[in-house]
Every structure is written in structure tokens, then in C-alpha cells.
Amino acid sequence: MNHIHHYTAPINFAAFEWVIAIMTAGALLLYPLAAFLSSKKHKKWPVFRYFFWVSGIFITASALMGPLFKLSHVNFTAHMAGHLLLGMLAPLLLVFSRPMTLLMRTLNVSAARKLSRLLNSRYGSFITNPLTASILNIGGLFLIYKTDLFSLMHTSIWLFALIHLHVFLAGYLFTISIIYIDLTVHRHSFMYRSVILILALGFHKILSKLIYAAPPGSISRPEGEKGAMLMYYGGDLIDLCLIILLCYQWYETAAPKPEKKAA
Template structure:
């Protein structure tokens, strides 16, 4: 890709990243000034800013440029953009903050959208898993990976998909924001296990059969990074999911005792 293409992607991704951080901080200031007894947790703000910066690092700047020639760098960007950043942003509860910031009329409209079958479809654990893991299989086992580096708009679209699919997958498993289409902990855990298997098998497939144009050594290092780095992020997801499960069981037992 030429320098003009890099400049275009820097602007395309960099400006929205800065705007997202600015809007989030502005929303925090607004909701804190409304005299609520409970201020917005500062850790959520840190989580959101960190998530956006990690996502931006994958598509803007040195790592993004290096990823076009180095598959290992590309895979590092994938872990940041498709796994770590979505988790950190989900933990920042952006929809909850928006609901607290909007007026009643707009808040009800957003609530109706979140309750719609459209939102329910894309946040279904199975659908989100297919978009996330299935998209990665399509990227690395077809000619799509090579085509992405030759076409600037395809490059942009794929990176947007990687982030959104990672975010939908995350929020389909752990409930931080308000959820109107809920699934049991058992159901989500089973889907998660299958998705983990799909991700792990893909990393081994890449190790044995590198994408077209990727040197074998780079593919092997990138595949190991995908396997072990992905496991590290997944462990965080597992911890949060099981923590919520434990808290739910404990709350039900406490409630039944009180009754």
C-alpha cells in the first residue's frame, strides 16, 4: 500500500477514535453533573479510553504499517482490534452511559432499538460467534487476506468487521450493559467453548497452511501469537462470565433464604 493509502486509513480510523474518546468523556461529565448520588466509575472511563487506543493502535501508525509486510504484526493487530479492545470497551458500559446521558424521549427510542429483533439477532451468541470466528476462517483460508492488502476499501471494511464482530461476540457472552435478549449462563458457556475451539483450530490451521503470500516462519509465529494471545484474552472473558454466574447463583440463594 502507498503512503497515501496509509494516510487515508490513519484519518479514517484515527479521527473517529478521538471523537469516541471525546464523546465518552463528555457524557461522563454530563451525567456526573446531574447530581446523581453515584458518580460514573472512573475505571470504566479508563477501560473505554484504553480499548479505543488499543483498537486505534491496530489500524493507525507503526503497527498498522508493519502489518502489511509482517504477518506477526498483523496478528498482533488482530488481537488488539478484535479481542482486547472489544472487551475493554464492553467493560466500559457505553450503552449504559448513553442511556444516562440522553433525555427521556431519545432514551426511550434507544431502548426500543435495543429491544428490537434486529438487535437481538446480532447479539445472539451463535450469530455473534459465526460473525466473529467464521469471519476469521473466511479471511485466513481464502484469498481474502491477500486481496485486503491490495484494496484500500476492502482493507477498511475488513478491519471494521473484525472490531464489530469482536464487540458483538463479547457482549453476547458477558452482560455489562442492559440486555433485553438474555440467554442462560449454561447456553453462553457452551457457545463460548465451541467458539474457543474454532479459534484454536484456526490458529493451528494457519500454522500448518499459511495464507497465500505469507512466509512459513511468519505464519508460524503469528499462529502461535493468535493461539496463546487469544487464550490470554479469553481467560479474562471466562473469569468475568463465571464471576457473573457465581454472583447470580449466590443472589438467588440469598433471596430464597430471605423469602
């Protein structure tokens, strides 16, 4: 096994994993509690959305604690698997659980109005623009893997946590900016989102090839090639899901509706 990190300062990953475990437990408890409370005032929350939430949370946790997380410290392929889970698959599953819709249903009128004003603000419009979201998502990955950030994040637990938080949030933001499943205030055309998605997928592939040609930090060439190939082909599978979903939504919107026969 190739060791990919040479620590210049000790990092207490045990404490980090405990924090993730506590946050995971909280997320698994709060979602059904919110669904239960909101179902008293509104239509019953669909059971299948619990499945997406639990799946998304467990996949997020698996990238930040447990066997895969421990292996990712010494194996770049495992690290890249965690990247795909944290930044691509988990966000896609969580979007289907519609957490923002559930939050709006659960909050009281005053709090819901404040949240609505935030979502309708210029900042809300800017951050959910597909172009902004793709730059934060793909651009952030370029910074991680093509600068010293990859090595530096393994010298500071705070930087390590911040970068992984960014990977998750940027992935989630990109997903909700491309496919409109959850509550969305600022909507953009299918053509615009399609163009941004194609560009983002292209730059993701370019980054994979750059990593293949020149792995970051102290990663060996063979290990870097394996990780880059996983990023390239593993990303394709999740990207295909985004493409299918966007095309399906576009078809549903554009397809002629059957005329109702007169009685």
C-alpha cells in the same frame, strides 16, 4: 523480515491513519462529555470506567495506526498481534466502560425510547444471540484467513477498512453476548453462553492450527507459523479472562445469599 503482501494497487494508508486518528480523538472527547452531561441528571459516572474506555480506544487505535500498524503490512506476526488487539482485547476493555449505558443516560427521553425499541426488536435479539455473534466473529475470521480475502483486502482501501471494522464490531458483539456487563436487553442462560463460548474457543484454535499448516496468501511458512502461534496462545490469555468473568457472574447468581438476622 518476510514481506507478506504483494500489492496489485496502491493504497494510501496515510489517509487511512488520519481518519483513524480523527475518530480516536472524537471517541476520547465524546465519552467524557457524555459522562459529564449525564452526571448532571443521574448519579456521577464512575471514574474507573474512563480508564477502560481510554485503554480500549488506544488499543483499538494502535492496531490501525502507528508503528504496529505499519509493521503489520510486512510482518504477519505483527498483523496477528493487531488482530488480537482489535478483535479481542479492545472489545473486552470497552465493554467494561459500559458505553451503551452511558448513551442511554445521555440521550433525551424520546431518543432513548427509540434506541430501546431498536434494542428490543427481533433484529436486536438476533444479532446479540451468542450463536449469531460467534458465527459473525469466528466465521468472519475463517473467511479472512482461509479465502482470498486476506490478499484482496490489501488491494482496496475500502475493503481493508470494511474487514477491520467487521473484526472489531464482531469481536465487541461476541463479548457483550457472552458476558453481561453493559446494558443488555436479551439475556440467555449461563449454560447456553458457556456452551457457545467453548465452541467458539475451539473453532478459534482450529483456525490457528489451519493457519499454521497453510498460511494465507503470499505469507512464508515460517512467518505463518509464528503468527498462528501468537493467535493460538495470545488468544488463550484473553479467552481466559472471558471464562473467569462468566464463571464469576454465574457463581454470583447461583451462590446462596446470606440470610439477614432478625433484629
